[in-house]
Amino acid sequence: MEVDCIPFKETGYFSKLICDYLDQRKDLEQFYNRFPSPENFVEQIKEKSDAYTFSNRAILVQALREQYKGMAISEVTEANVTSLEEKNTFTVVTGHQLNLFTGPLYFLYKIVSTINLTKELKRTYPAHQFVPVYWMATEDHDFEEINYFNLHGKKVQWSRSSSGAVGMLDTKGLDAVFETLSAELGKTGNAETLKVLFKKAYLEHSNLAKATRYLVNELFGEHGLVIVDGDDPSLKKLLVPYAEKDIFEQIPYNKVTESIGELEKVSSDYTIQVNPREINYFYLKEGLRERIVEQHGKFHVVNTEIEFSKKELSEELHKHPERFSPNVIARPLYQEVILPNLAYIGGGGELAYWLELKSYFDEMDITFPMLMLRNSALVITKKQADKINRLDLKVSHLFLKQNTFINKKIREISNIDIDFSPQKKYLEEQFEQMYQLAEETDKSFLGAVKAQEIKQKKGLDALEKRLLKAQKRKLRDHVVRMTDIQNELFPNKSLQERQLNFSELYLELGENLIPNLLDSLDPFSGTFSILKY
Template sequence: MKIDGIPFKQTGYFSKIMCDYLEEVDSLKPFYNRFPAFENFEAQIIEKQKNFPSSHREILSQALTNQYAQIETSAGTKANIASLKEENTFTIVTGHQLNLFTGPLYFLYKIIATINLTKALQKKHSQYNFVPVYWMATEDHDFDEINYFTLNGKKIQWNKDASGGVGRLDTKGLELLSETLAAELGGGKNAEYLKTLFANAYLNHANLTEATRFLANELFKDYGLVIVDGDDAALKRLLKPYVQSDLVEEKSFKAVSTTIEALNALPENYGIQVNPREINYFYLIDGVRERIIEKEGVYFVNDTNIAFTKDEVLTELENRPERFSPNVVCRPLYQEVILPNLCYIGGGGELAYWLELKAYFDTVGVTFPMLLLRNSALLVTGKQSEKIAKLDLNISDLFLKQNTFINKKIRAISNIDVDFSPQKELLKVQFEALYDLATQTDQSFLGAVKAQEVKQVKGLENLEKRLLKAQKRKLKDHVIRITEIQNDLFPNKSLQERQQNFSQFYLEYGDQLIPALVENLKPLSQEFTILEFN
């Protein structure tokens, strides 16, 4: 396998705020705790150790033991769950929605980055234990975001009427989808494994939470991955004081709003990822996950007939904390309250909203985790590598916008010079002489010279464009071939990892796929990885 990498900034697919974060620009430093470098983890460990109650560990370990009661659990995962009781055990966490059959390929990259970082930390800090955690977004209600995946360019979609937290959705109706997938996969050993994996996950489990836990466990159990479902009454009890401060004092709204003002005041004009509400919790019961809204002392559940007085809502929180579901602003806090966590690994959009939250964490006295941009990768098959070599392409050029990519390649292979820069430079020299002459006469002549220069430069640019267009027609076959390989690697003109499902690569590489990714993805590399398979 050939491994290469290019800086995230050079790909053109990552936001300015993420690129600046990776470069540790000074203006962003107030919005995070420590940058995720090996030398900073010791201080993060000490801070979290002092600020994480031992009682939370016992509750966490027992809750996870209960969650895994019906799952065939590997020895590594069992040991990790048990070790969470110990004062010297810490977690590295990633979170993701319950996407059907893992959804986009980067689901794997998130978890692998989490696994690999724990391995690396274990080598450097052997006196501690480090546990990789996947936090399932079971309480999320955006079903349309998770009900499909893409295989061979086709969208395989679960059509179902859904409401409430997606983790509680039953899996009825997925038999038909299993048949569709089987037909698309075809035959062969790897295809048969994928068919069985889908069927065992979704046809043999009652709801989406259980199905996703089985699936992720099956893929990563050999690495000791621990999968957490936050929709758990025992764990929600630890969140009660923070929910109360939100209901009564609007604490998260005030702190995050102040942070947003500070971000907006920066000259970089980053934009805001999420805006807080006065209350950042939903009310969650079967089939319902709706916002809690306070009006004149009454707490309404949006789009329902449910309402509470202040005393009633606090009594409900005390007796049924599992019914209070954090939104995107408060879910990160919930995670850090129940886990002895050091670092959260997420995508660029996720980390952008985490940067809005540090002041809120400080306000409620919870340690803010380190934030690590997940691995991103371009997987290039052996056949694709051969095509790239034959076309004499630089893989980094494939990241360019398609028109720019084609123009650059045509200029490179054309037997005539399509670049009129020398002519433009000569024109500039000639007009400098005319400007010298113009300064010796009246202002009207100076304006005429300037107008003529603009006209001449524009004329050269138009000729350059026409010549390039003519060369594209002449080299049409080559344009088609380079466009095809770029479209293969960047489907829908987007990153491969955001479009394709892991099954597409499992068909070709089978049970070697995940070990190869684990071996070659380096969580702290700060580069976009290109993996060319043999």
């Protein structure tokens, strides 16, 4: 693939908070541990090595062996699991929901970024081992977010009722999804490969967690990816002391609330991604995942008749830690407790809420990971690239909002000048003289002069818009071809990676898709990638 790039800031799709973080704005330093540059991993390795215990390594490896039992895995994944017993082995993690058939394309970019970062770290620090990890969000309960994917502009959806954690959902009804997918894919060799992959993952496994593990292992197993399911009794035992501080002392609620206040002081333009609750845990059983709330000295499970005294809840936590499911605030801490982790790789929204958590980690005495923005990419075919060139466009133009994109290009190609800025400037100069005249004669006329200036400026704006509209009609064919290519590459006026499913690219590139992404995406690039093939 041919690789080009543009700065994240220039895409218009990334928040001010994330752009400021990438620019390493000084005011934000208190909200993270170390910026993810290659040289900063020296201190991160030392800090995590000192904090992470051998006993946790043993529990982690045993849990992983249990989770992989009965599944064929690659030699490199097996070696990576075994290496986690060694003090010089560390992880790099990304996490994601159990989206049907991976969901949006950026799911692949997250894992590719993770794998590539471990490779870069191994080259820089050869005395250590680095293991890429995908954390399956099996305890998530938002079924409507994960029960579909888009293919050729159509929504392929799994329709069924659901309750509780999605990882426990049986795969009933996915045979109908398979039929829809098969019809849409066609009968090429790559299409048949995709059909087999879907069938083996979803029709030959009993629940969504097992199906997702199989699917992701098939796609990335040969690259050594290790898949972790946090919904594991042995791993959750390690979480108990931290859950107690959350449930009974409300430490994360207090610390994260403070951090949000501090972030808002840095900039009022920052959007707060998540707000903490007084208790950041759900009560989890088959078919049930509901919040725990404290009311009148009792702990209630929302939407149920289940309640505990403080003593009873503490006993339940120690006896059945698997029944306590961390929410979006508590889950990052859980991850860092059980893994010898150095860095978390996520999208802009994820990093935004991680930036709220540093003081909470400090209070819990858990090493805060380095935060790395995942790779983002726009994939363009040669045919599409040729079309862009024929229209005399730059790829960066395509990131503009459609009206801005059209207006910018119309002004460039029009044979008349549709920019009335000089006329507006001349008007302002004329009115400046009238303001001076009113000041010298009768100040009561200032309001009337101002009103007349506004009226005439509005008149010029209206004329400019009418002229631009007329030019759009005149150049309609060019506008249609421009918007067609933008709509192709930005479906639903959104980033391609948030809309397309990987299967659409796999139909074209087949088994070369993931190797091409691994070769083309640099985790340290700090830019939005344009990939042409």
